[in-house]
Amino acid sequence: LFHSVQLAPKDPIFGLTEAYVADQRADKVNLGVGVYYTDEGKIPLLQAVIKAEEALVAKHAPRGYIPMEGPSQYNLAVQTLLFGNDSSLIKDGRVVTAECIGGTGALRVGADFIKRLNLNAPAAISNPTWENHRGIFEAAGFDVVEYSYFDSKTRGVDFDGMVKSLESFPKNTTVVLHACCHNPTGADMTEAQWRQVIDICKSKELIPFLDMAYQGFADGIEQDGVAVRLFAQSGLSFFVSSSFSKSFSLYGERVGALSIVTESKDESARVMSQLKRVIRTNYSNPPTHGGAIATAVLTSPELRQLWEDELAQMRERIKSMREALVSKLAAAGAKQDFEFINAQRGMFSYSGLTPEQVERLQKEDGIYALSTGRICVAALNTKNIDKVATAIARVIA
Ligand code: PLP
Ligand code: TYF
Numbered sequence: 001l002f003h004s005v006q007l008a009p010k011d012p013i014f015g016l017t018e019a020y021v022a023d024q025r026a027d028k029v030n031l032g033v034g035v036y037y038t039d040e041g042k043i044p045l046l047q048a049v050i051k052a053e054e055a056l057v058a059k060h061a062p063r064g065y066i067p068m069e070g071p072s073q074y075n076l077a078v079q080t081l082l083f084g085n086d087s088s089l090i091k092d093g094r095v096v097t098a099e100c101i102g103g104t105g106a107l108r109v110g111a112d113f114i115k116r117l118n119l120n121a122p123a124a125i126s127n128p129t130w131e132n133h134r135g136i137f138e139a140a141g142f143d144v145v146e147y148s149y150f151d152s153k154t155r156g157v158d159f160d161g162m163v164k165s166l167e168s169f170p171k172n173t174t175v176v177l178h179a180c181c182h183n184p185t186g187a188d189m190t191e192a193q194w195r196q197v198i199d200i201c202k203s204k205e206l207i208p209f210l211d212m213a214y215q216g217f218a219d220g221i222e223q224d225g226v227a228v229r230l231f232a233q234s235g236l237s238f239f240v241s242s243s244f245s246k247s248f249s250l251y252g253e254r255v256g257a258l259s260i261v262t263e264s265k266d267e268s269a270r271v272m273s274q275l276k277r278v279i280r281t282n283y284s285n286p287p288t289h290g291g292a293i294a295t296a297v298l299t300s301p302e303l304r305q306l307w308e309d310e311l312a313q314m315r316e317r318i319k320s321m322r323e324a325l326v327s328k329l330a331a332a333g334a335k336q337d338f339e340f341i342n343a344q345r346g347m348f349s350y351s352g353l354t355p356e357q358v359e360r361l362q363k364e365d366g367i368y369a370l371s372t373g374r375i376c377v378a379a380l381n382t383k384n385i386d387k388v389a390t391a392i393a394r395v396i397a
Contacts, residue, residue, distance in 0.1 A: 011131070012131060012370065012371070013032060013033050013034075013131065013370070014033075016030075016032040016033070016368055016370065017030065017032060017033050017368075019362075019368065020032065020368045023366050023368075025366040027366060027384070027387060028366035028367070028368070029365075029366065029367045029368065029379070029384045029387065029388060030368045030376075030379060031367060031368060031369045031375040031376045031377075031379050031380070031388070032368045032369060032370055032376065033376065033379075034183060034246075034347050034348065034376055034378075035246075035251065035376070035378070035379065036246060036249060036314050036318070036347060036378040036379075037378060037379050037381065038317075038381070039317065039381045039382055039383075040381070041379075041381055041383070041384070043249060043251070044249050044310075044314070045249065046248060046249055046306075046307060046310045047306055047310060048248075048297045048303045048304075048306040048307035048310060049248060049249070049250065049293055049297065049307075051303055051306070052292075052293045052296035052297045052300075052303055053293055055296065056289075056292055056293065056296065063288055065284075065285050066285055066286065066288055066291075067285060068098070068276045068279045068280055068284065068285045069097070069098035069099065069272065069275065069276060069279065070097075070098055070099025070100075070257070070285075070286050070291055071099070071291065071292075071295065073295050073299060074099050074257075074291045074292075074294065074295045075097035075098065075099060075257065076090075076097075077294065077295055077298035077299060078097050078099075078242060078257040078259065079095050079097050079259060080298075081215065081221065081225070081242075081298065082212065082215075082225060082228050082240055082242060082259060083095065083225075083228065083229070083232050084222070084225065084229060087232065089232050089261060092264075092265065093264075093265035093268050094261055094262050094263065094264065094265065094267075094268060095259055095260070095261055095262075095268070096259065096260045096262060096268045096271050096272045096275065097257050097258065097259040097260075098257065098258050098272075098275055098276075098279060099255075099256070099257050099286045099291050100241070100256045100257055100258050100279075100286065101254045101256065101283065101286060101287075102243055102245055102254040102255065102256040103211065103212075103213045103241050103242060103243030103245060103256040104132060104136065104243075104256070105254065105256055105283075106241035106242065106243070106256045106257055106258035107132075107133070107136045107137075107176075107209075107211065107241045107258075108136050108139070108140065108282075109258050109275065109278050109279060109282065110209060110239045110241055110258050110260070111123070111136055111137050111139075111140035111142065111174075112140050112278045112282070113260075113274065113275055113278050114140075114174055114207065114209075114239075115140050115141050115142065116274065116278070119172040119207075120172075121169075121170050121171065121172035121173045121174070121207075122142055122143040122144065122145045122169070122170070122173050122174075123137040123142040123143070123144050123145070123173070123174040123175075123176060123209075124144075124145050124146065124147050124165070124166075124169055124173050124174065124175045124176065124206075125137070125144060125145075125146055125147070125176045126146070126147055126149035126150075126162075126176070126177070126178065126182070127146040127147065127148055127149055127150070128149070128150060128184055128185065128372065129146075129149075129176070129178070129183070129184075130178075130183045130184070130211075130213075133176050133211070137174070137176070142174070145169070145173075146165070147161075147162055147165035147166055147169075147175070148161030148162050148164065148165045149161075149162055149182075149185070149187075150185045150187060150350070152352070155185075155187065155340045155343075155344075155350065155352070156187050156343075157187050157188070157189055157193065159189070159193050159196075162197075163196065163200065166197065166200045166201075166204065166206065167200060167204060169204065169206060171204065171205040171206075172205060172206070172207060173204075173206050173207065174206075174207045174209050174239075175201065175206050175207065175208055175209060176209045176211055177197070177208060177209065177210050177211065177227070178210075178211055178213075179210040179211060179212040179215070179224070179225075179227045179228055179240070180212065180214055180215065180217075180218050180224040180225075180226075180227065180345065180346070181213070181214035181217050181218050181224070181345050181346025181347065181348075182345070182346070183213065183214075183346065183347075183348060184348050184350055184370070184372060184374035185344070185348070185350040186343075186344025186345050186346055186348050186349055186350055187344065187345075187350070188218065188345050189227070191226055191230070194226070194227050194230050195230060198230060198231060198234045198236065201234075201236060201238075202234065202236060207237075207238070207239070208231060208236060208238040208239065209238070209239040209240075209241070210227060210228055210231065210238065210239065210240045210241070211240075211241050212224075212225075212228065212240055212241065212242040212243070213241075213242070213243045213245070213246060214246055214247070214346045214347065215242065215247055216247045216308075216311045216312075216315065217246065217247070217311075217314070217315055217318065217345070217346045217347060218315070218345040218346055219315075219345075220312070220315075221308065221311070228240055231261070232261065236261070237260070237261055237262055237263060238260075238261050239258065239259070239260050239261075240258070240259040240260075240261075241256065241257070241258055242256060242257050242258075242259065243255070243256040243257075244256065244290070244294050246347070247311055248293070248294055248297070248307070249314075250290050250293065250294070253287075253289060253290030253293070254287065254290060255290035255291055255293075255294050258275070260275070314378070317378075318346075318347065318377055318378050319342075321377050321378070321380040321381070321385065322341050322342050322344070322349070322377055323342060324380075324382075324385055325338070325341055325349075325377065325380060325385060325388070325389060326338045326339060326341050326342055328385060328386060328389035328390075329389050329392060329393055331389070332389045332390045332392075332393035332394075333393050333397070334389075334392065334393040334396060334397075335397075336352075336396060341377070344377075347376055347377060347378040348374050348375065348376055348377065349374070349375050349377050350372070350373055350374055351369070351373045351374070351375050351392070352373055353369065353373040353375075353392070353395070353396070354373065355371040355372075355373075357373075357392075357395040357396060358370070358371050358373060359371070360395045361391055361392070361395055364391070364395075365387065365391040367387070367388055367391055
C-alpha cells in the first residue's frame, strides 16, 4: 500500500527546531520558531491565564460537547477585540465568528468555506509570507499566486509592486493580508496604504482575508487593530483569522477564531449555517479548555487588565531586545547600519542574513535562524544577546 509513498520534506520551522533540540552545545540559541520567550528563555504562562485556569479547575465543570462554532461568549469577546467595543457591525449582526483550532485552523476553515462558494479564483499570498499560508490554501484546493510585498533595498513594503499585483488579479481572488506584524518581514503598511488596498479590493472585487496572529505585539491591542477597523468601515465583506497563541502564550491549547463580515444579519445566518458544515466535517467542534481561559480573561475587568499589562510587557521586552541588538551589533564592529531592526514590528526581524551566513551561525555558534534570514527577536534575552550580536557581526564581516 505504501510502497510508492515518498518521504515528505520537513517543515522548515519544525525541522529547524528538531536540529536545535539535538544540538549538544549548552549555549545554543533558537531564533527559528515564532514563539515569545521570557528573559529567562522560558515560554511564559501568563498570570492572567493562571488565575483564569485555577478558577476553571475549581469549578470541575463537565466536558460536554460545545457548539460547532464555539461558545457565544468566546465569539463575542473575539469580535470585540477585533472590531472594537462599540462596533456597529457587531450590533447589526454583520459579524459571524467561530472559535477555531488556532489561527491555522481559522485559516483552513475560511479557505474551505470560500472554496465551497465555487468562485473559481485563486488565493493570493504575500511574497514572502508565513510558509503555511500557501500550504493551507493549496490543501483547500486553491491555485495559490503571490503578490509583491517586500522591498529588500528599503526593507519596507514594496507598495507599488503590491498595488500592481493586486490590480492584476481576477475578480474574487482571495487576498491573504497580514493585519499587523508581518511574518516574516516585520514590515507593515501605513494607514494610508491600507486605505488604498481597500479601494483596490473594492474596485477589483477581491476577497480580503486578514490574518491577525499578533494583535498587541506591535503598538497595542487597539492600535494593532487598525487594518481590521478600516476594512470594517469600508462596507466590504471580508474574513479575519485571529489567534491567541502568541498574545495569551497559549500555543499548544490551539485557541483561535474565524470571523466573517457579511452585508446583513440575514446573510450572517446563512453564512454561519454553511460554516458549521465545514467545521462539522473537519473536527465537529472545538476543544473546551483554551477558549474558556481566553473568555474568562477577556470578560473579567480585573483579569483583562492583568492580561493587557502582561501583553505590554512582552511587547516592550521585544522592543528592548531590538534596541539592544542594534547597539550591540555596532559595538561588535558590524559596519552595516542595523537601525532597520528597530523599525520592524512584531516578533521577527528579517535580518538580511544570507543562507550561507545563517548556516555559519548554526554550525559555528549553535545559533539557529531560518535560511531566509528571519530571526525571532522574541527569543533574544539578556543572557544570549551578546553571543548573538558578536556572532552575527563575525559572519557578516
Ligand atoms: N498566521 C501567521 C502569520 C502566523 O505567523 C501564525 C503563527 O505563527 C499563525 C497564523 C497561526 O498560529 P496558530 O495556529 O498557532 O494560532
Ligand atoms: O515560526 C513560525 O512562523 C510558525 C510557528 O501551529 C508555528 O510557523 C508553529 C506551530 C503552529 C503555528 C505556527
